[in-house]
Amino acid sequence: MLELTQRQIEFNELRIQMGLPIDEDMFKRKVPVAFKRQQMTKAEFTTYKIGKINQKTQDFQSFDLLFHQHEGPEAECLIDCEVFILDGQNAVRIAYLKAVYEAVEERIQILILYVCPQWQNQKIGSRLYQQFEHFCLANFRFKSITGDLKYWTNHHERERFYQSLGFEVFSDFDPQTMNKIEKCW
Numbered sequence: 001m002l003e004l005t006q007r008q009i010e011f012n013e014l015r016i017q018m019g020l021p022i023d024e025d026m027f028k029r030k031v032p033v034a035f036k037r038q039q040m041t042k043a044e045f046t047t048y049k050i051g052k053i054n055q056k057t058q059d060f061q062s063f064d065l066l067f068h069q070h071e072g073p074e075a076e077c078l079i080d081c082e083v084f085i086l087d088g089q090n091a092v093r094i095a096y097l098k099a100v101y102e103a104v105e106e107r108i109q110i111l112i113l114y115v116c117p118q119w120q121n122q123k124i125g126s127r128l129y130q131q132f133e134h135f136c137l138a139n140f141r142f143k144s145i146t147g148d149l150k151y152w153t154n155h156h157e158r159e160r161f162y163q164s165l166g167f168e169v170f171s172d173f174d175p176q177t178m179n180k181i182e183k184c185w
Contacts, residue, residue, distance in 0.1 A: 045084065045091035077101040077140075079108070081132045083124060094119045097132050101140050108136055110147035110181070129165055144184045 083095040095115040101108050115125045136142065149158055149169075159169045159178050167181040 039090065039092045042086070042089050042091060045086075076103065079132070079136070081128060081135070083128055095124050095128050097128055099132070099136075099145075101136070101142065103141070106141060106143045108140065108142050108145045110145060113147075125161065126165065142185070144182055146183075147181045149179045149181065 077100070079097075079099045079101060081097040081099075082093055084091045084093050097113045098111040099108050100111060113125060113129060115128070133145070136145070145167075147162075149162075162169050162181045165183070167183045169178045170180050170182070171178050172180050
């Protein structure tokens with residue numbers, strides 16, 4: 001079990017810059033451009049949470065995990081899942097997952113799953129995905145969850161991560177480059 005509430009965290013350590021500048025040539029990038037750093041006061045965070053489904057679990061005792069559905073055209077729905085650490089009077093986003101529910105094709109497509117570097121290898125990405133899957137199973141009818149592994153991905157680590165979550169990792173063009181994930185029900 002992840003004991004995040006026992007961990008002493010200096011808030012100043014969380015103030016690192018999490019984004020990279022956008023390169024003119026995106027293929028030179030070795031890592032993805034990180035998400036826009038989200039930091040706010042607790043009062044701003046309370047306002048931000050309005051309209052979102054707030055879930056606190058044993059896995060995220062010191063975190064807020066937010067789900068939000070944006071209705072879209074043709075029975076599509078954007079699903080945002082965010083993990084914030086609450087520290088004193090501030091809240092900082094440390095992980096997120098974005099996906100699209102496609103009702104016609106009965107699938108959910110993961111667009112991105114990202115955990116800030118200093119929070120990686122602590123099972124936060126796995127717990128975030130597991131709660132995302134639980135949320136989707138309770139709220140949507142679908143046959144599969146799919147996604148793409150982008151060109152900058154460290155394939156071996158990412159392959160192991162998704163395989164540990166029950167995904168099949170495969171290539172749609174080159175046997176040397178695993179670039180797709182799929183989990184079927």
